[in-house]
Amino acid sequence: MTCPTCRPANEPSAAKTSTTNLGPVQVTALNLHPVKSTAIRRVDSAYVGLAGLRGDREWMIVDDAGDMVSAREINQLFTIVADTPQTGGTADLTLSAPGTEPLEISFPYAGRLAPARLFTRPHTQVRYAGPAADRWLAGVLGRDDLHLVWCEDPLQRSLNPQFSRPEDHAVFQDGYPVTLASTTSAALLSDWAGKDLAVQRFRANVVIDGNEAFVEDTWTSVRIGDVPFRVAKAVDRCVMTTIDPVSLDRSKEPIATLAKHRRWDGKTWFAIHLIPDAEGEIHVGDEVTPA
Template sequence: MSSPRVVGLNVHPVKSTAIRAVESVFVEPAGFAGDRRFMVVDTDGQLVSAREVHRLFAITADVPATDPTLAGGLRLRADGVDDLLVGDAEGDEVPVRLHRHDLTGLLVSRKADDWISAVVGRPGLRLVRCVDPTRRALNPAFSREGDHTAYADGYPVTLASLRSLAQLNDWIAEGAVERGETQPDPMPIERFRPNVVIDGDLDAFVEDSWGRVRLGDVDFRVAKPVDRCVMTTIDPVTLATSKEPIRTLSRHRRWDGTTWFAIQLIPDNTGAVRLGDRVLAD
């Protein structure tokens, strides 16, 4: 086996839309440049995610960080409709709610609202952009004063290991045999929507024990593992749902009343991370 390296880098310009794989990324204090700076909300300002509206996975969103041909703004794409290119935001600042967090967002445009509502088949949706990530402090139990992020669920960056995924897939296959079921296809790492994917000479779930990680030019603190929700049970391609991986994680990776896979990171400095960068952890 080789030394651990970065084998995947992912940006999600609009929360809950398609993953955008990149070869390199600039890490800002709030996370990857362009990552989860936009989200979809309902008329009350409440987050609308792929947990409730699976069709959000069918939308591809790009910003300059994911498509350098874009000079700015946001491009939205989906099968069967024309692309939509909009500016960063042109409307009012409105209150929004992301899980338990009361935040604000700038309304992007009525055109964007109508486009997204039509694609997913749910009227009344609105697209908002994060006004200022520094306004959103993180959980002080796992962060320092001044740490912040935009519209990520909890922390700026998530990291997942393919060695841990291999162990999870082995457990899923073993469970299927015990139940007399046909063994499923291996679950792809994309189900967990990590920003960073690593592989190499690692024990499964060794990342749980890490306190710090260096990737490329950037030093990160490990905040905590990622508690997983039902969104991982949605196939982002077919939009079908199943019991996995939550059923198996509940059996092997459950504590404190929830299930865990991958870790959450907070950057200590800005800089670039590239595919092939070594993973230095302690």
């Protein structure tokens, strides 16, 4: 049985690499994104909570209407570095960007409470960080309608019931608490495209190596180190993956190649969404055991 939304049984397998030289499946990178759509922050270990990795996407940027603003709309968000204690920061949140003084922010426990929305999903109550953060964002991004908000209570944001349980929840991830991607799958995608498509484009929390390309499509659960996860579904990819995270240039890739090799149900697919079944620490080098 494959995960929901993963490659249908009647589709030809995408796993066409040899398994001859494949070794144990291991974590090769762990990534946090303290503010949604800002620069990736690599860590050696991460604490897994039921709403995702601690320090991952607990903050985001919204407009005056309370709607999420991401790098799909403002590419320059990728140039903002956000740090928390989990990524070596000394404050609850530190924002930095080229040519701008860093800004340290404390959790806004008494900040304005107001609704915000990710995509078209129901509104979530968030805490606004305040005018200092708004001014900093305006200086970096050139817009005065942007606001930094914090998810004080992940329990209020439930997941799609088709792929989750009532007790599952998340903070500001697109849909599910944790995303896992494979370097061997990214390598095969690069071969198909005839150009390097780094796995970083997919902004996964957990990056693994040692598996056959796209074998993750067949997983229904996985253990990373000592922490068990359910596979919720495959990840349908959006245009944000077409933005080079370094140059900020846009192209047709990887969506164009995914559309040729990894398209079904009217969408293109790469990586898998995970839901933690327990809390615990995971590390780079941990063994990954699928089921």
